[in-house]
Amino acid sequence: MFEQYLRIKDDYPDALLLYRMGDFYEMFFDDAETAARELQIALTCRNPNADLRVPMCGVPHHSVEGYITQLLExxxxxxxxxxxxxxxxxxxxxxxxxxxxxxxGTVVEDANLDAKGHNYLGALFWDEDKEAGGFAWLDFSTGEWSGLHAKKAADLWQWVRKMQPRELLVxxxxxVPSSMSLTSTQVVRVPGRAPFDLKAATERLLHAQGVRDTGALGLEGKDExxxxxxxxxxxxxxxxKQDIIxxxxxxxxxxxRHLIVDEVTERNLExxxxxxxxxxxxxxxxVLDHTQTPMGGRLLEERLRHPWREMGPIEETQAAVSWLFERDDTRRDLRAGLDEVYDLERLTTRIFLNRAAPKDYVALRQSLAALPKVRGVLERPETPHGSYPTDGEARGDGRxxxxxxxLKxxxxxxDYFDLLERALVDSPPHLVTEGGLFRPGFHAELDELLDLTEHGENMLQQLLAEEQAASGLPKxxxxxxxxxxxxxxLSRTASDAVPEHFVRRQTLANAERFTTPRLKELEEKLxxxxxxxxxxEYKLFQKLRETVSEARxxxxxMADLLAGFDYWQSLAxxxxxxxxxxxVLAQDTDILIREGRHPVVEAMQGSANFIPNDLRMDEARRLLLITGPNMAGKSTVLRQTAIICLLAQMGSFVPAREARLGIADRVFSRVGASDNLAQGQSTFMVxxxxxxxxxxxxxxxxxxxLDEIGRGTSTFDGLALAWAVxxxxxxRAGGTIRTLFxxxxxxxxxxxxxxxxxxNMNIAIREWGGEIVFLRRLVPGPSDxxxxxxxxxxxxxxxxxxxxxxxxLHELEKARDGRGEAPRAARAVLPGLDMPEPKQAAKPRALLAARTEPVAHPLLTTLRDLDTDHLTPMGALQLLNEWKLLWGGPAHAEDTVPDQPPAAPGDDHD
Structure with a gap:
């Protein structure tokens, strides 16, 4: 046995070998020590008294899935x-x-998978000579796969971090970039050139896809x-260990076709x-996930990773979401119907690969039973409450x-629901080999065997009664x-009167024992x-699997169709x-958001505690400089703008009273402070x-x-970098890049x-009685x-x-007002500070140049942007109170924009 074990183990040195022995999967030697430590199970020893002690541990075969899940994780x-x-x-x-x-990266069992998340296996190849590469990813549990071709290795690794495959083949x-060691992706170095060989790879791909040319798959000229x-x-x-088709x-x-959101932006936008x-x-x-099915949840994840860039898919999704948004009863009943549907994609994959347990077929049957219910909800005529539908409404002319x-x-x-309904019991055993899978009446021969096993004693008693009556031997x-x-x-005294068809089997002191042809036949059957x-039952189950596999x-x-409806109703x-x-989506690059909110912050704090904000970006306002203190809400405004654009290009509604957005091709973000000390990268380097x-x-x-560019270094360095950015x-791009800074x-x-x-924009704040009050409102003009x-x-x-x-701060501000005396003042304020006098730096040309256009008072800008057509009297009163609070007091120096810049920059940076 050990020779057999070691011979098999030699072929799988990088895996833990679970060796079936009776009702257990056993592990030996180093595998046993590793498994016992990781699974927290007992480590025993075979041949404990021999010179060669063999470490050993095992798990029951019927519960092995739970242990495998732990090892894979x-x-x-x-x-x-x-x-x-x-x-x-x-x-x-x-x-x-x-x-x-x-x-x-290749598991298909639910215990090892996130129901609403993808489980990707990835492969990356980079050709140094051609300076080109390819990255492909496959969700083996559903059969969906995709990839991309790139001319920069950095772009490929960026997509690896975004897609986060469980395993990556190289x-x-x-x-491999050192940063990959900090991700959850397990890098697998494939030995030899064969797996990535172009000729062999092409043959495998054409065979698996059933095509004659890679051009049919959109891979022409993309050898990598x-x-x-x-x-x-x-x-x-x-x-x-089987062909994959x-x-x-x-x-x-x-x-x-898609809005590109890189992994940094995904992380920063949370x-x-x-x-x-x-x-x-x-x-x-x-906030978004109200899906009822795993397929809908995975589609939501895919759309969040790859929002649309084309107007057509966006408008189609908006139309579906709007239809369900307006029909609360329909959406409620649709959600109830979808809640009865299991993971059709992964169920049919396991059935097709012969990895399905009997309970998977029952889950498929229950899912198919829900399809007519869902269709009934969608076909329901739209009529006023309490009225009968017209012929056109009944036909669905208004859908x-x-x-x-x-519906078409x-x-x-x-047909497959009827087959599964006739075939399988409601609560089948966990294993196929245990029997008890099929309903009575499904198969004649099986019914006879079921009758024998379940009613064999009754048959024997019936045969006994028949023999007693026919032979006249009641005893x-x-x-x-x-x-x-x-x-x-029979007793010895009554044995002389036995019928001729009785055959003597055994003679005892006081009795004789006999058999008959019918009894022998019944015994053999039993x-x-x-x-x-x-x-x-095993043969019938395999035949059932083959039949159901044809329906894949x-x-x-239908899984794809239900996923779409689930995605739409979740957004609605x-x-x-x-x-x-x-x-409203447009092809220009303007942005208009009225009373926009951050969906996540609002969900955490509640609608009553969140103050919405307006934002406008047009030809005259392509780059918004947003100032204000920490905690005022600058980062919230930045993030909510990006999130609103992302949601809109998914086809979703957005958290705002009104939004008109020019379609974006990419969203970039640089917010928050983070470092990467393990890779020797400081906060400022990142x-x-x-x-x-x-x-x-x-x-x-x-x-x-962009949030707080340059804050990771000295004031003058940081200011210079922020200015240059x-x-x-x-x-860049003719001044068309939309930027919130x-x-x-x-x-x-x-x-x-x-x-x-x-x-200039700022987050409004007022001082009241020596305290500061955060107004959380984005208003025109700089902060003071x-x-x-x-x-x-x-x-x-x-x-x-x-x-x-x-x-x-008072001393430093006095020094700044004294035209460049900050260092001297600092030494006066901070005794013992010894630093050289800085040379007089040349002022940036942009500050020395004359203004190209006059800067209006923030109130004038606000009035220009005001939408009076939709302004209510109460809203007007609130605006007047807000303007009075912001600009209605005595004239202050900060109410006007100076023509000359301050002499020394950056002393009020916190």
Missing amino acids: KGFKVALCDQIEDPREAKGLVKRAVTRVLTP TENAQ LVRSCGALLAYVVQTQ HLAPFRPLNLG IFRRLDGRKGPGTLWH PPFLRAA GWDDLS LKLGFNRVFGYYFE VSASDRRKSL PRVLF ETARRWNWTRP EMMETARILRQAGKRSLVI VEELAR ATHYHELTALEGRIPGVH RSYGIEVARLAGVPQPVVQRAREL
Whole structure:
């Protein structure tokens, strides 16, 4: 046995080998020590008294899935070694072989998968000579796969981090960025060149897809992507031990059709995870996810990762969401119907691959039973309450195009539902080999065997009664023993009158035992009925699997249809719960948002506690400089603008009273402070790297949000960098890049009127009785100062520290007013500080140049943007009160924009 084990283990050195012995999967040697430690199970020893002690541990075969799940979550591969011949027919050692290798990226069981998330296996190939590469990803549990071709290796690795495959296949000598070690992706270096060989990869791909040319898959001229696809197929065949033909048609990702949201922006906007890395409340996904099915949840994830860039799909989705948004009863009943549908995609994959348990077929049957209910909800005539539908309403003449198209292709799969309903019991056993799977009446021979196993004793008693009556022997008895089986027994005194068809089996001191042809026949049936029943049920189950597998294309079609309805109703449900509105999309680059809100912050705080804001970006306002103190809400405004644009291009309603948005091709973000110490990158280095990527990749239709550029270094360095970034973004692509730039460098506000498209906004704040009041309103114009010391006081900094900071700030501001004496004043305020006098730096040309246009008072800008057609009297009164609070007091120096810049920059940066 150990020779057999070691011979098999040699072929799978990188996997934990689970070796089937009887009712257990056993592990030996190093595998046993590893598994015992990771699974927290007992480690025993075979041959404990021998010179060679063999560590050993095992798990029951009927509960192995739970243990495999733990090992896969920890990144291990598991090779299942099963008995491949019947032990009763084996001569000597039972033959065994590895029937499957389970890896994190190729599992199909629900216990190992996130129901509403994809589980990707990825492959990346980069050709240094051609300077081109391809990255492909496959969700083996559903059969969906895609990929992209790129001319820059950095772009490929950026997409790897975005798609987050569980496993990533690369060549042995591939250069993997060190940052990948900090992700959840397990990098698998594939030995040899064969998996990525172009010729072999092409043959595997054409065979798996059933086409003659790679051009049919959109892969013409993309050899590197073909190599990646071939490596995926080779790995799957190697681990699954069978030919893979269940995959959907390969569709390369068309970047021109989608809004590109890179992994940094996903993280900064907290789309799937919070900044602390956790899922759940505090993410956009948590706000949007009201899907009822796993297929709908995965479609929602896909749309969040790849929103549309084309007007057609956006408007089609908006129409469907709007229709369901307006019909609460329809949406409620649709949600109830969808709630009865299981994961059709993964169910049919397991059935097709012969990995399904009996309960999977019952789940499929229950899902098919829900299809007529869902269709009934969608076909319901739209009539006024209490009235009868007209002929046109009954025909559905008023249904929207998307609904008519869906109902036209609807497939209830009633033939397969009827088959499963007739075949399977409601509560089948966990294992196929246990028997008890099929209903009575499904198969005649099986019914006979079921009758024998369940009613065999009644048949024996009936035969006994018949023999007693026919022979006139009322004292005839029926018995059984292991040696002779079933028999009739008579006392010695009554045995002389036995019928001729009785055959003597055994003579005892006081009795005689007999058998009859009918009793012998019935005995043979009863003894073999249980085994025959299990064998027949297994054959019938395999035939049922083959039949149901043929329905896979039809099931997948309906799964896709239901996923779409689930996605639409989820967006409609979210919009109804949070009072969102349908945005207007345009081909220009303007943005108009009235009473916009941050959906996640609003969900956490409640609608009553969130103050909405207006925002306008047009030809005269392409770059908004947003100033204001910490905690005022600058980052919230930045993020909510990006999120509203992303939601709109998904086809969703948005959290605003009104929104008109120019379609974007990319969304970039640089917000928050983070470092990467494990890779030797400081907070400022990470900030500059992300800023560099934005400056290199942003185009004329991009939306950029930047928060506090330059704060990770000295005041003068930071100000200079922030200044240069503003100038570059205002200049690039003809000044069409839409940018929201939050900063504490108030010196930058002087750029309004000097650089076309730059416009000042601030988060309003007022002082009242020595306290600061956050108004949370975005208004035109620059803020007067940073209020950093007041925020520090609110945060709980001790009062002596706050008071001392105020004194120092007063001295520094006096020094700045004295034209460049900040260092000398600092030495006076801070005794012992020894620093050289800085040379007089040349002032930036933009500040020295004359203004290109006059800067209007913020109130005038606000009045110009006011939508008087939709202004209510109460709204007008609220605006007047707000304007009075902001600008209605005595004239202050901050109410006007100075023509000359301050002499020394950056002293009020906190």
